[in-house]
Amino acid sequence: MFDSPTTLDYASVVSSVANLSQEGFSTAMPPTSESGFIGIELSESKLRAATVNHEGVVGERREAELHRDGLVGQVVQLVSDLRQNTNGIAAVGIAIPGLVNRQTDRVLAARDLPGIVRDDLHAELMEATGLRFELENDANAAAYGEFKIGAGRGCRDLFYITIGQGIGGAIILDGKLWTGASGLAGEVGHITIDTEGAECECGNTGCLETVASAPNIVRRANERLHRDGTSSLSRLAMNKDFTADDLAREAKEGDDFSLMMIERTGKYIGTGVASVINLLNIERIVLGGGVMQAGDLILNPIIQEAKRRAFLPCFEATQIVVAALGEDAATIGAAMLARDAAIS
């Protein structure tokens, strides 16, 4: 990455930072097994961070509201704060909800973040801290976290799907993130599930995201509730807006309507999963994100539908499992990406 003509010369940045007399600045040293790493996940309104050791074990954690007008300063302050509590921080990884070019270290698109991230965020952060930074798309970072220390451990090839506010995906082949021709590989949320379905934000209609993301599960449930007044969720909906989490909870408590909605959502996801299996003959599929908190209630219909629709020999070669790292996946993954880039 430092060979790229569009990035700052790392050595000159480090030496210029080394000349600063301010407390807290130091030169970046090559990582050792004693080194620590910082992973940061940026989202529309929040910033989550953690220090992670060489084996991926989390130490300190921080969470804060995102300061949209002072994002760079906030990240620098956070890194400085975490460095005071953890010796030997060697590199920082940042997971970004957007398109990142790892060759140039530039954020090409991040609709939910302030425009400053599309300036040279990478160079600014390195200059201010003297540390090495890696920027990566958040789904890719989460996939890498699961691959290294979570539900993807022990395999070489993995497809990761995160199902929450939207649906994202990432591909790891032969132990490395495979991001495609322009960094967009793995956009499983935009596989067409229903050719006559609802319009998607991407411009297509009937994408998996239009039926199985958390807001779209709620939309489908609301549409059906008009026809079924007996559900406990129907009583809930009379008092407040409900969420996909509420629906999963009601399903776990045995509400038939909620169970049906979760099961149908699982079938849609399983249809997408079958396409992934047929296309890649992939060793393992890891399913993460808030919607998967419904557990077996959603996993079982996903597996059944994938089995029904995929080419059977392909299906039988694929393990379909739930992610293990929960909300930590992207922060840990970003830190592990920073570790592996620093030692390579």
Ligand SMILES: [Zn+2]
């Ligand atoms: Zn779409």
